[in-house]
Amino acid sequence: MITMLNVSDSGFYQCVAENKYQTIYANAELRVRASAPDFSKNPMQKISVVQVGGDVVIGCKPKASPRAMISWKKGPEMIRQSKRFFILEDGSLKIYNVTKLDAGTYTCIAMNQFGIAKTSGNLVIKERTVITVPPPQMDVTVGESIVLPCQVFHDPSIEVVFTWYLNGNVIDFQRGVPHFERIGGESVGDLMIREIQLNHSGKYVCMVETTLDNLSAMADIIVRGPPGPPSNVTIENISSTTSQLCWRPGIDNNSPIQIYTIQTRTPFSVGWLAVSTIPEILSGKMHTATVVGLNPWVEYEFRVVAGNSIGIGEPSQPSKLLRTKAAVPVVAPATIGGGGGSRSELVITWESIPEELQNGEGFGYIIMFRPVGSLIWTKASVFSVEASKYVYRNESLTPLSPFEVKVGVYNNEGEGTLSPATIVYSGEDEPQLAPTGASVQSFSASEVDISWNSIAWNRSTGRVLGYEVLYWTEDSKETSSGKIRVSGNITTKSITGLKANTLYFATVRAYNTAGTGPSSDPVNVTTKKSPPSQAPSNIAWKLKNSKLCLNWEHVKTMENESDVLGYKILYRQNRQSKTHILETNNTSAEILVPFGEDYIIEIRTVSDGGDGSSSEKIRIPKISSLSSGGMHISEPRVNFLSAVIVILDCFTAVSLQ
16 A cells, blocks of 8 residues: 555566565556646536526546536636536536526636646527427328428527438338328428328327427327128028028227128028118127018029228128028019900010019919900919910900900919909901002102092901001002001001102001901002203302392203203392391392392202202402492303393393293
8 A cells, every 4th residue: 555656656566475485476567647737638518508497517527636626607707516406426517407597608627736737618509499389189081181380489490300200110202102192381291181091080299309408299189980891791591581690890990880781692682682781789899680571583682881980891701692481472473464366366575574573493484364244264384494485276266356365473372462453455457458549649750649438447457557558660560569557547658758750659558466368449640850960050140239139041851851841940148047048040140138148049840750959159348348339250161141131120030831
């Protein structure tokens, strides 16, 4: 032990240990250091930053031998230890609950017997970061869009970084996370959630980080939505008209389930049909319900849909396809009718029963009929699920006799319901009489009219529903003739689309449901010659106030064309579709029209064979764009003398008579 160590005590020391057996040695060197305090290798931090209300430690660790004594100054003032200012054992200065008044220059003074040294640094005070608007607890509905606020107050010189967590996982906005978006400015870290989903429920944490501190705020978000789909839908018991279902509820998605809807479909259904609604008053993990009103012998599958105050959820997976038990059919055929057919036949028709209403195997139809006034029914069966017609044949049947008819159904379980009685008539004979007084008249090159006398019929001569007209040319056969029908008591008919200047033959016969009767004696007519093929030409026109004078060259016809009987002038305003017609026997005409705008005019021939070809359309400009005495000639021009003859106010009229 060396007390009051001096520099002169430096040197090598040896320890000798010996006994009667041996002597051993241990060597050591003692170096005694002696130096004044020195901050060159460990100066004070030039700037220390702390927030208002925080604690800070300003380091002071000089190199000195022996150990230096430490004192502190703030500016020129010495610092005395207090509740807020405390010099630590290593010489550092700790300041508690910092205020803005603590900012300034701090100097650490180190001293021993060999000298004294100083080092200084500045303490900078920053405002404390505070979350002013934290995110609140929220209860929302799936599909809504919400904003979670996270707003702070901070020192303007400090950068703030916002980070959001959902259930402990960072929301990475840089990767474009669906539904999430960071909005706001430098001091606002709000989180936008668009069309929020059920899996967005949970704890949201807004983490605020600066270079000086970290703080956070948390909020629970509950997202409520329609229930999830029920599961394990099974059919426990099934009869001919009922079925018992079991299912396991799905998740309620934060809103209690209030109702269940059972839906069903068959192979014939277009879609799912709701058949039962059950309130959620059941307890336990499995739910049961009985569906009634089913059809026998039909394959059904079921599914369950849950609902709550938010809405209707997704349906469960369908159950297995099961068939209800068979039963006697209860639905009778509808739309009972018939009639027609051949003589000695009673034709009965009905609307076939769909498979879902047949109620079992061995399905067929029961037909019952009797003459009106008779007490005895005749019964027949039709073993065909698709049948919709039955024909009873008997040579003794009187034509058009009324019968009472009923149609019912049956299957292997028994006979079902019969339809109400319907009156159906037996078949009838074809008409026995031919029409009389047939005549035919030609009206144009392509149209003739035929007329005849109606037939006064009774049951013995055959009912008449209408008439059939047959027509043919001299070089064709009657079997390949044209055919036109008229219904009711009509006794005239126009035949169109015929060839010009051609001899046609025609007959008329009556018809009913049994067929057609005998034909009348043939009549014949020759269609008119074709209309003139040449259109009016060399058209000249003149305007005088509101009077339009027209003149054109007479059309000469060919030998196989009908003679020209006159002309039609068709005119309309340029912007209107309504056409006016003026007929004349001359090759000139006057038209009084108010010329407020352009007019379009064309001229065509009139003959026994019909209207001929039209001239080219002529545009007459409105009177404001012409001189009142203007005269114009349409193309083509033959020569001046043949095209224009002007006498007084208008052109000379040339009569065709």
